[in-house]
Amino acid sequence: MERNLSHIALFAALIAVLGFVPQIMLPFGVPITAQSLGIMLCGTVLGAKRGALAVLLFLLLVAIGLPLLSGGRGGLGVFASPTAGFLIGFPVAAFVAGLVTEKAPMAVGWAAGLGSFLGGVITLYAFGIPGLALMLDKSLPEAALMITAFLPGDMIKVALAGLVTHSLARMRPGALLSRN
Template identity: 40%
Template structure:
């Protein structure tokens, strides 16, 4: 790996960790809080592309599995992967992989197309996986799980817009050109 690649992956992993330190907003009716960490996952896929973005998220998840309290609320350890957040954590790993490929294939340097890709993968896909995780790992009925994750859509949409603007601003930067 090149020094630039290692640095980008390490910095994105650090951003994911920092976003995990920001306290989540508990909702009460669902065991998963509103978090900012998924913004970092969207940025990983958009800025670093499939391989590097997925590697950055994988590094975070390995550290979490080893017990580091890097998820929102200071959570860590292998148990978080089989709890109500398990579907979200799996989607965090897949999100940069899918988003990076979709942006590479379909992005025509138009903000609207980039937004649709970031929103579908970073919001719709992540929340579908989250609902499935709530249903199977959190023992919530599937229809209730899908209804309950609808509360995340407005905030996640705002995060996807923020990811889009950061992505568009940094796309011209030569350090990121080769990734997307």
């Protein structure tokens, strides 16, 4: 139990740190950061349940006002901003990434890459696009077109999540909770 809580807190901190790297704000108010890599790693390393809990802890800290999002943003107002859909989708994305990594009958690196893609890209966009459309008063196709700027970076994050998870599985198999 204590080990699970430590991992959940550690990965919530990882998400926070990755929110400040590289911190590029797009004109429509959604930043490009490495934060979604943290969401992917929560799932691929911790597994579905613990990964989602780590993200929920992070979101709780953001909601109470800690400036953990890019640009030092925090507080309840971020849940009424163009990023709201992405934030709401974060725990679901981590859960999906973890579930795929846990269940996929393939090598852990490939399973983590697939989980990261399905969770950290497909699931996250499924929440982010409608949220962006709603907050910016755009149609769904217009909002989807706006987020194409994220695709190249997200694909790099998918590959990184697969590689990091694979490396962790090789170096410290007991630390990879998604497969234990």
